Amino acid sequence: MCCHNLRLILVSLIERSGQLTETGRRDTRRIRRIAAARKDLTPERLVRDHASAVLGLCLTYTRNFHDSEDIMQDVFLQAFTKLSTLRDSTRVRPWLLKIAKRKCIDYSRKRRPCYSIAETGVVPARPDDGNEHIVRVHTAISKLPTGYREVIALYYLDGRDCAAVARSLGISEVAVRRRLVRARLLLHDLLVEDES
Numbered sequence: 192m193c194c195h196n197l198r199l200i201l202v203s204l205i206e207r208s209g210q211l212t213e214t215g216r217r218d219t220r221r222i223r224r225i226a227a228a229r230k231d232l233t234p235e236r237l238v239r240d241h242a243s244a245v246l247g248l249c250l251t252y253t254r255n256f257h258d259s260e261d262i263m264q265d266v267f268l269q270a271f272t273k274l275s276t277l278r279d280s281t282r283v284r285p286w287l288l289k290i291a292k293r294k295c296i297d298y299s300r301k302r303r304p305c306y307s308i309a310e311t312g313v314v315p316a317r318p319d320d321g322n323e324h325i326v327r328v329h330t331a332i333s334k335l336p337t338g339y340r341e342v343i344a345l346y347y348l349d350g351r352d353c354a355a356v357a358r359s360l361g362i363s364e365v366a367v368r369r370r371l372v373r374a375r376l377l378l379h380d381l382l383v384e385d386e387s
Contacts, residue, residue, distance in 0.1 A: 231371035232280055234271050241284055242267075245291045245358055247349035251340045252295035266291045266311055272385055287359045293340075331381040342367055 208286045245266050249259035269290055277286055332343055345356045346367075353371075 195198040232274060232277075232283065234267070237270060237283065237287070238267055241287050242347060243349050244284060244351070245287055246290055247344045248291045248341060249295055249350060250294075250330065251344035252299060254333055258298065262291065262294050266294050269294075282361075284359045288359055327382060327385055328378075331378050331385065334381055335374055335377055339370055339377060343374050343378070346371060 192369060212249065242263065246259055246263050249262045249266075253259050253262065266287060270287055277283065332340060335343065342356060345351050345359055346353070351359070353367045355365045358369045360367070
């Protein structure tokens with residue numbers, strides 16, 4: 192028997208006995224909300240509700256759409272197989288983004304070129320995608336620290352509002368707004384530096 196079902200049974204027994212405190216009532220509502228959310232966790236719904244956020248995060252790390260799609264598929268495959276380990280089903284998005292972040296880090300470690308110490312050649316630059324402005328912006332975004340890069344990707348590339356970004360990253364809305372301001376300033380400085 193699933194631990195969530197066992198909790199629901201225990202809560203209903205305690206409620207019937209009339210020995211439930213206010214804290215117990217809040218816990219009961221929380222347990223019921225989690226159980227209801229768990230029923231709605233189907234692979235189709237996970238992909239429909241969270242694919243754009245996962246893809247946006249992957250794009251900030253890889254800067255390549257095709258690689259990001261591959262990583263996104265790996266994220267959802269792992270999520271489907273590990274769905275039973277999710278404790279709080281109301282926190283699916285932060286859980287998925289954490290998996291995506293780990294997958295992206297693994298991807299970048301595997302793709303990092305290995306050069307010998309004697310080798311002094313310069314790594315070739317990325318080929319130009321045609322639009323110089325887009326390439327400059329993506330290059331500047333890639334130079335941002337991870338926390339700022341994630342916020343920029345979720346807010347601008349995924350089109351989420353500050354509240355949704357905060358829920359996705361597990362931080363407050365105030366922190367999201369601060370990171371957005373700092374990220375914009377850093378991006379401006381990087382783009383001005385790139386022009387000169």
